[in-house]
Amino acid sequence: MVRYLIIGNSVGAVGAVEAIREIDHQGSLAVVSDEPYPVYSRPRISEFLAGKSTMADMLYRPEGFYQTHNVQTYLGRKAVKVELGSKEVRLEDGEALAFEDLLLATGGVPFVPKMDGQGKEGIFTFTTLGDAEGIARRLPQTRRAVVIGGGLIGMSVTDALVKKGVEVTVVELKDWVLNTILDQDAALVTQDALADAGVRVMAGQSVQKILGRAGDETTVGGVVLATGEEISCDIVVVAIGIVPRTELASGTPIQVNRGIVVDRRMATTVPEIYACGDVAEAFDFIYGINRVIPIWPNAYLGGRVAGYNMAGMETEYPGGVAMNSLKYFGLPIVSAGLYDPPDSSYRVMRSLDRKNRLYKKLVLKDGLVVGMVFVGAIDRAGIVLGLMRDKIDVSSFQDTLLAPDFGWASLPAALRREKLTSNGRSPSRGPSVLSGRARV
Numbered sequence: 001m002v003r004y005l006i007i008g009n010s011v012g013a014v015g016a017v018e019a020i021r022e023i024d025h026q027g028s029l030a031v032v033s034d035e036p037y038p039v040y041s042r043p044r045i046s047e048f049l050a051g052k053s054t055m056a057d058m059l060y061r062p063e064g065f066y067q068t069h070n071v072q073t074y075l076g077r078k079a080v081k082v083e084l085g086s087k088e089v090r091l092e093d094g095e096a097l098a099f100e101d102l103l104l105a106t107g108g109v110p111f112v113p114k115m116d117g118q119g120k121e122g123i124f125t126f127t128t129l130g131d132a133e134g135i136a137r138r139l140p141q142t143r144r145a146v147v148i149g150g151g152l153i154g155m156s157v158t159d160a161l162v163k164k165g166v167e168v169t170v171v172e173l174k175d176w177v178l179n180t181i182l183d184q185d186a187a188l189v190t191q192d193a194l195a196d197a198g199v200r201v202m203a204g205q206s207v208q209k210i211l212g213r214a215g216d217e218t219t220v221g222g223v224v225l226a227t228g229e230e231i232s233c234d235i236v237v238v239a240i241g242i243v244p245r246t247e248l249a250s251g252t253p254i255q256v257n258r259g260i261v262v263d264r265r266m267a268t269t270v271p272e273i274y275a276c277g278d279v280a281e282a283f284d285f286i287y288g289i290n291r292v293i294p295i296w297p298n299a300y301l302g303g304r305v306a307g308y309n310m311a312g313m314e315t316e317y318p319g320g321v322a323m324n325s326l327k328y329f330g331l332p333i334v335s336a337g338l339y340d341p342p343d344s345s346y347r348v349m350r351s352l353d354r355k356n357r358l359y360k361k362l363v364l365k366d367g368l369v370v371g372m373v374f375v376g377a378i379d380r381a382g383i384v385l386g387l388m389r390d391k392i393d394v395s396s397f398q399d400t401l402l403a404p405d406f407g408w409a410s411l412p413a414a415l416r417r418e419k420l421t422s423n424g425r426s427p428s429r430g431p432s433v434l435s436g437r438a439r440v
Ligand SMILES: Cc1cc2nc3c(=O)[nH]c(=O)nc-3n(C[C@H](O)[C@H](O)[C@H](O)COP(=O)(O)OP(=O)(O)OC[C@H]3O[C@@H](n4cnc5c(N)ncnc54)[C@H](O)[C@@H]3O)c2cc1C
Pocket: 007, 008, 009, 010, 011, 012, 013, 032, 033, 034, 035, 042, 043, 044, 045, 046, 077, 078, 079, 080, 105, 106, 107, 108, 126, 127, 128, 152, 153, 156, 157, 245, 248, 276, 277, 278, 279, 293, 294, 295, 296, 297, 299, 323, 324, 325, 326
C-alpha cells in the first residue's frame, strides 16, 4: 500500500512531491511514468535538439531528487487502469499498486489528425525528450523538413531545426502562426522574423497526404497540401497541439470534460483522487472558469496544491492564467490572458512598429489589465503581468502603460510601497503556495 501514488513524472508531479514532503516525511510515495528519464524540462527539448543542451542540462531537479525525497520510482512503466473499488492502479506489466491518495499528473498527448500516408519513417511528434532524440538521430539525412502546425510546439521544433541548418516549411491551418497566443499584428511581426531565418510559412493551408520517396514508399519524401501543391522534405513533424491525457479516468466516475475536472483543492469528483497540470481543468482567474491551460508554471503550482491537500494541509489553488514567454528566432514574446477581447466592452491599447519588430497590446476591463502581448521589447512585461495577477486598478495611470519609459516609477507611490512591503509576494494574496521553484 502506497500512501501517495502519482502517475506522471513531470513538473506537476515534482510540485506535488515537494509539497507532500514539506508536510509528511514518512508516508510512502511512488511515482510512475511511461517515460524512462528522471524529470526533465519539457519546454527545453528544443535546446536539446538544437545541440545547445546536453542530457544532463535537461534535468529539472538534481540527480538524487528521488532519494532525497524518499520517492520510489517506476520509470518506463505505463499505468493502464485505475480500480476505484480496490484503490489500485494497474501497470501494463500486470503489477498493481494500491494507494491511499492518487494524483493524476499525466499531462497531454500530441494530437495527430488522420492524413494519407501515415506510418512512414521520418514522421515525428515533438513533445518528449524521446521525440527530440529521434529527430536528432535523423538529422544527418535531413535537409528539408515540413512542420505541420505553427503553434508553440511547431515554433519550438522549427527554431531547433533551423539552428541545425535544416530548411523548414511550416504549414498552418489558421491565418497566422501562434494564433492561440497572438493577434494578427503580433503574428505578422513574428512571421517577419521567421522569414529572416529562412522559414517558409504557409498559413491558411493544410497537409492532405504524406508522400514516400521515389522508390521507397516507407520513408518520408514530401507532403501534398489540400491545394494540391507538393513540398519535398526528409522529415515531417506533426505539431498541431496536445490533448489532455485523460485515459486513466475513462470508465470511472471521475468527471472529465476536455480535461479532468478539479476543484480549487485540485481534487477530482472522486474522493482521494487529484489531478493537476495539462490533464486538469483548473481555475483560470482571468476567464473566471475552469479550463485547461497547458503551461509549465500552472502545472507546478497545481501539483503543489494537490500535494498539500493529499498530505492533509487544506490549500486552495489561487488560479492560473495563460501566460507564455518565448524567444524563438531571436524575437522575445510575452503573451498573457485575454489577448483578443470578445467584444467592445474591453479597452484595447496598442502600439505597433513593424519595421523594428516592436508590438505592445494591453486589454483592460473595468480598470483591470486582463490581457497583454509584448513583442520585441519585453523588459517591462513583468510589471504589467504583476498588475494583472494582483488585479490592480490601473485607471489612474493606464495611459502610461505603453509609454516607452514605463517602469516602476510610473506606478503610484502607494502601490510601489505596497509592492515593496509585500516582499515580492502578491499583496492581495498574502503568503502563498507560489513559493516553490517553478522555473523551466
Ligand atoms: C515542445 C514544448 C515546448 C513547451 N514550451 C513551453 C514554454 O515555453 N512555457 C511553458 O510554460 N510551457 C511550455 N510547454 C508546456 C509544458 O511543458 C507543459 O505545460 C508541462 O510539461 C505540463 O506538465 P505536466 O506535469 O502536466 O505533464 P507532462 O509534462 O505532460 O508530463 C506527463 C507525464 O506523465 C506520463 N504519463 C501519462 N500517462 C501515463 C500513464 N498512463 N502511465 C505512465 N505515465 C504516464 C507522460 O509520459 C509524461 O511523462 C511546452 C511543451 C512542449 C511539448
